[in-house]
Amino acid sequence: GENVEQHPSTLSVQEGDSAVIKCTYSDSASNYFPWYKQELGKGPQLIIDIRSNVGEKKDQRIAVTLNKTAKHFSLHITETQPEDSAVYFCAGATGRRALTFGSGTRLQVQP
């Protein structure tokens, strides 16, 4: 089955700096890659996703890039704000199979 690895496990940045979180996946047939943000005591919330026919997608300060050849994808957050502090999860899936999640990155934005 699919295996998704995520790093770093923790990331601390200064407010206004950029943050990058990277994930690799094992199943070359995977074709859907979402990113979720989880705040304390809440369920994960979808923030952006990308499908395998696209190399990059942007939504305001958030962007995701996908390299199918290398089987890795990354989340980029620019101009970070304290409210970006949370745990971020990447995930991957093939066809109708359920998502396999990475182990999470705890992002701390220092004001």
Add this chain to the structure above:
Amino acid sequence: GAGVSQSPSNKVTEKGKDVELRCDPISGHTALYWYRQSLGQGLEFLIYFQGNSAPDKSGLPSDRFSAERTGGSVSTLTIQRTQQEDSAVYLCASSLDRGGYTFGSGTRLTVV
């Protein structure tokens, strides 16, 4: 409803007791998923429903765990003879076929 609703939000049970966790998905969402999240850990897949059938139940950790979905809507996750290692947050999500998941806030289960 507007989102995925899970109940109870918190459950404390004695070791050996059975528990039932409920999930009300977003109306019209055909797919429903159960995940488990241990403290500070990632999301562990348990089971996936498409309609009322479960094409993938490979993540259920033991035969003490079972789940059902009725009417293409509400799902119940049942854990029999609970053990301390079952303590975790149980998350439910729903989606429109292959779209992004919408998660509930979870049920925090503590087995004492």
